[in-house]
Amino acid sequence: MLRFVVRRLLQVVPTLLLLSVLVFAWLRSLPGGPASAFLGDRATPERVAELNRVLGLDQPVWVQYLRFLGRAFTGDLGNSQITGEPVLSEIGRALPATVELSVAALLIAVTLGIPLGYLSARHRGRPLDVATVIGTLVGVAVPVFFLGYLLKAVFAVELGLFPPSGRQSVGIDATNVTGFAVLDGLLTRELDASWDALTHLVLPAVALATIPLAVIVRITRASVLDVLGSDFVRTANAKGLAPSTVRGRHVLRNALLPVSTTIGLQTGLLLAGAVLTEKVFVWGGIGTLLAQGIEQRDYPRLQALLLLGALVYVLVNLLVDLSYAIIDPRVRLS
Amino acid sequence: MPSSRRLLAAIAAGALTLSLAACAESGRDAGAVGSGATGGTMVFGAPGAPDNFDPIFAQDGETFRPARQMFDTLITYKQGTSDLAPGLATAWTPSENGTVWTFTLREGVKFHDGTDLNAEAVCFNFDRWFNLPNAAAQSQAIYYADTFEGFANNQGETAGEPVYNSCTAQNPSTAVLKLNKAKGAFPAAFGLTSLSISSPTALRQYNADQIEQSGDAFTYSEYATAHPTGTGPFKFESFDRTANTITLVRNDDYWGEKAKLDRLIFKVIPDENARKQELRAGTIDGYDLPSPADWDSLKSEGFNVLVRPPFNILYLGINGKNNPALKDLRIRQAIAYALDREALVRNQLPEGAVVATQFMPETVDGYAPDTQAYAYDPDRARQLLAEAGQSNLTLNFYYPTEVTRPYMPNPTNIFTALAENLRQVGITVNPVPQPWNGGYLDSVTVSGNHDLHLLGWTGDYNDAGNFVGTFFGRPKPEFGFDDPALSAQIAAADATVDPAAHAAAYEQVNRDIMAKYLPAVPVSSSAAALVVRNNISGVVPSPLTDERFYTVSKG
Numbered sequence: 001m002l003r004f005v006v007r008r009l010l011q012v013v014p015t016l017l018l019l020s021v022l023v024f025a026w027l028r029s030l031p032g033g034p035a036s037a038f039l040g041d042r043a044t045p046e047r048v049a050e051l052n053r054v055l056g057l058d059q060p061v062w063v064q065y066l067r068f069l070g071r072a073f074t075g076d077l078g079n080s081q082i083t084g085e086p087v088l089s090e091i092g093r094a095l096p097a098t099v100e101l102s103v104a105a106l107l108i109a110v111t112l113g114i115p116l117g118y119l120s121a122r123h124r125g126r127p128l129d130v131a132t133v134i135g136t137l138v139g140v141a142v143p144v145f146f147l148g149y150l151l152k153a154v155f156a157v158e159l160g161l162f163p164p165s166g167r168q169s170v171g172i173d174a175t176n177v178t179g180f181a182v183l184d185g186l187l188t189r190e191l192d193a194s195w196d197a198l199t200h201l202v203l204p205a206v207a208l209a210t211i212p213l214a215v216i217v218r219i220t221r222a223s224v225l226d227v228l229g230s231d232f233v234r235t236a237n238a239k240g241l242a243p244s245t246v247r248g249r250h251v252l253r254n255a256l257l258p259v260s261t262t263i264g265l266q267t268g269l270l271l272a273g274a275v276l277t278e279k280v281f282v283w284g285g286i287g288t289l290l291a292q293g294i295e296q297r298d299y300p301r302l303q304a305l306l307l308l309g310a311l312v313y314v315l316v317n318l319l320v321d322l323s324y325a326i327i328d329p330r331v332r333l334s
Numbered sequence: 335m336p337s338s339r340r341l342l343a344a345i346a347a348g349a350l351t352l353s354l355a356a357c358a359e360s361g362r363d364a365g366a367v368g369s370g371a372t373g374g375t376m377v378f379g380a381p382g383a384p385d386n387f388d389p390i391f392a393q394d395g396e397t398f399r400p401a402r403q404m405f406d407t408l409i410t411y412k413q414g415t416s417d418l419a420p421g422l423a424t425a426w427t428p429s430e431n432g433t434v435w436t437f438t439l440r441e442g443v444k445f446h447d448g449t450d451l452n453a454e455a456v457c458f459n460f461d462r463w464f465n466l467p468n469a470a471a472q473s474q475a476i477y478y479a480d481t482f483e484g485f486a487n488n489q490g491e492t493a494g495e496p497v498y499n500s501c502t503a504q505n506p507s508t509a510v511l512k513l514n515k516a517k518g519a520f521p522a523a524f525g526l527t528s529l530s531i532s533s534p535t536a537l538r539q540y541n542a543d544q545i546e547q548s549g550d551a552f553t554y555s556e557y558a559t560a561h562p563t564g565t566g567p568f569k570f571e572s573f574d575r576t577a578n579t580i581t582l583v584r585n586d587d588y589w590g591e592k593a594k595l596d597r598l599i600f601k602v603i604p605d606e607n608a609r610k611q612e613l614r615a616g617t618i619d620g621y622d623l624p625s626p627a628d629w630d631s632l633k634s635e636g637f638n639v640l641v642r643p644p645f646n647i648l649y650l651g652i653n654g655k656n657n658p659a660l661k662d663l664r665i666r667q668a669i670a671y672a673l674d675r676e677a678l679v680r681n682q683l684p685e686g687a688v689v690a691t692q693f694m695p696e697t698v699d700g701y702a703p704d705t706q707a708y709a710y711d712p713d714r715a716r717q718l719l720a721e722a723g724q725s726n727l728t729l730n731f732y733y734p735t736e737v738t739r740p741y742m743p744n745p746t747n748i749f750t751a752l753a754e755n756l757r758q759v760g761i762t763v764n765p766v767p768q769p770w771n772g773g774y775l776d777s778v779t780v781s782g783n784h785d786l787h788l789l790g791w792t793g794d795y796n797d798a799g800n801f802v803g804t805f806f807g808r809p810k811p812e813f814g815f816d817d818p819a820l821s822a823q824i825a826a827a828d829a830t831v832d833p834a835a836h837a838a839a840y841e842q843v844n845r846d847i848m849a850k851y852l853p854a855v856p857v858s859s860s861a862a863a864l865v866v867r868n869n870i871s872g873v874v875p876s877p878l879t880d881e882r883f884y885t886v887s888k889g
């Protein structure tokens with residue numbers, strides 16, 4: 001097992017190196033560049049050339065790459081061209097926001113999705129089921145940004161129930177401990193701040209949860225229906241087990257296997273959905289950094305985000321492979 | 335069944351808890367915003383974050399906005415206009431040849447850190463700008479480089495012979511600025527926000543000049559990120575990068591009319607729709623740049639849409655270098671006659687927009703009321719094309735996407751209208767859309783591979799040179815137009831010191847540009863707006879987007 005892990009970790013290095021070359025070359029092949037984005041309609045050929053010269057962007061790409069690599073090995077991924085801040089501290093600040101939003105969305109999707117899917121299957125063909133099926137179809141089909149604006153228009157603007165955007169109200173003086181605003185409020189006993197953060201979280205989390213919720217409901221429903229019709233359930237019922245035992249121990253547990261796989265897949269998609277949700281709700285997470293970075297051609301920021309994203313992806317895959325080996329004895333790690 | 339009922343009950347309870355939570359919160363919000371002791375707090379939605387807070391390194395509106403509240407300039411602009419008004423200097427006098435400027439300074443003014451404003455402090459600032467130490471700092475001091483043309487120790491290739499010579503503190507309230515040559519931009523350019531006067535003590539204490547290159551980016555000094563110290567009506571309190579808010583507090587020792595608000599908060603909300611919804615939800619008191627499409631609905635909801643007098647120019651650029659046919663003045667005139675600019679302004683541009691008859695708005699000194707007009711006349715256009723033997727002309731028309739600019743709220747619509755006009759007179763238009771930051775600016779300003787393009791300019795101060803000088807003062811790949819006679823004429827106008835003669839010289843430049851050269855076609859000047867709640871008063875929309883919030887009160 002240890003050898004397997006070490007070997008896989010060693011494979012990460014060439015993967016990331018190759019990827020860094022691709023990312024580096026790709027970003028610099030995009031039309032436009034940080035200098036003209038910075039200068040806007042004050043861009044003149046001389047000024048653009050001057051800024052590129054000062055920033056070293058006029059040097060051959062491989063020279064720029066080696067310089068980047070040299071710094072990256074010391075843990076320095078550079079400073080953002082937009083803010084001048086080290087990109088790692090920007091990412092450190094934005095990451096908790098995105099994780100908080102994604103976890104909240106996932107919680108909503110799972111805690112509502114599984115019971116709804118289950119109920120829908122149990123009441124197949126009845127109004128609850130029909131409503132759920134239609135609802136999930138709509139849920140999958142509605143674009144996140146549209147739903148976001150709609151939720152804001154109704155629940156923030158018209159009803160005034162929730163704040164329309166941002167992570168905290170102006171005037172709330174919250175202490176930053178972990179970067180997770182809701183958690184920080186609890187840790188520091190600033191319950192006001194925690195409450196405030198929670199109310200800001202509701203609408204974006206609901207918007208982001210819609211698609212995974214709909215998918216989880218549909219998978220749960222299909223899976224429960226499948227299990228309900230299986231022989232072992234009939235046998236369990238026939239031998240006189242209590243209905244609650246049949247449902248809990250036999251139906252739900254078996255039905256949840258494909259659901260858990262789906263949840264895993266949806267988690268990855270959540271991060272993609274978070275980019276749009278963050279834009280609509282001015283959330284200030286990784287998605288915002290990425291979108292702004294692309295718009296302004298912020299090379300260091302984009303390089304760091306794409307490479308760290310790839311690193312996370314590779315590590316998660318490694319964990320998945322390891323977990324298969326633990327769950328399924330047929331998989332050998334040699 | 336009992337278990338499913340329990341589940342439903344749990345879901346319902348959860349939903350109820352959340353909505354109760356929200357009710358409690360929305361009540362709290364209403365109290366939190368604006369609960370100042372005397373003047374309250376105003377929260378203003380800004381479309382972007384400032385790059386930093388050191389005015390000399392500021393070059394965009396988002397960076398200027400907070401700086402304008404915290405700093406003063408020697409000369410300022412009368413609110414709501416581009417006319418000059420006394421700032422830190424109560425009087426300013428040029429020598430006869432325009433190379434020596436004597437400033438009489440306001441007395442009893444203190445910086446936010448208690449340092450006295452005097453001639454030494456003013457000269458310290460001028461010396462600091464002139465002596466910016468490295469290439470990183472010089473490349474970021476864009477407005478200074480534009481106005482003063484060079485530094486003590488030029489690091490870049492674009493900088494030239496410096497205009498600045500020296501600054502002397504004749505006595506505590508008289509600063510004498512010596513220039514190496516006269517420049518038409520003065521005195522108006524002394525009001526540039528970039529030339530705001532900072533506290534010498536704070537500049538030294540927080541290593542203001544330490545702007546450095548770090549990898550592919552710049553890092554700013556502690557002065558620029560956390561300790562801006564001016565003399566303005568508001569003082570810097572904080573820039574919260576997590577909440578994306580900039581908080582300023584009233585300067586109770588301000589030399590002029592004290593700010594009415596206790597606190598002024600700029601909340602960065604890049605998404606225009608999100609700004610609108612925050613205003614409607616009551617979490618902000620106003621915001622900048624509402625989309626012109628929303629002006630009417632915002633007004634009907636009771637908000638005040640404040641339209642700025644137009645101070646910009648949209649033009650249709652013509653690149654004669656890429657397409658030799660366009661070197662023929664008759665072709666360029668045909669293009670001008672073909673455009674129905676009246677209809678464009680009426681149908682595509684926001685309220686307040688006007689047709690441009692020359693390359694500057696009417697309010698700029700040097701505007702000529704009698705330039706050659708190119709009223710919409712498709713027959714004349716066809717005739718000119720035929721005379722030039724170009725009845726089957728094909729042109730690559732570049733236009734930007736993914737952008738709105740104050741002079742160009744909707745580039746695609748503007749392109750569509752103008753391209754249709756050109757087709758009507760027999761010109762084949764080959765549309766080339768490109769994202770603004772995705773190559774458009776490089777294509778039209780650097781490579782110059784286009785035939786026609788849309789671009790514009792927002793003025794910085796009231797001087798004709800800031801418009802026509804920027805466009806045609808020297809040859810640019812954008813226009814592919816190079817006529818030394820025009821460049822010389824502009825240089826001579828710029829060097830004319832007497833205000834009346836200066837204006838007259840530029841009037842002639844404008845007449846000649848429109849009649850003899852027509853290197854591009856001026857299209858329109860558009861108005862941008864800001865919007866505030868109806869309990870906010872005292873916001874004076876400025877043509878220079880130079881709104882000062884010290885006059886603002888929240889009722």
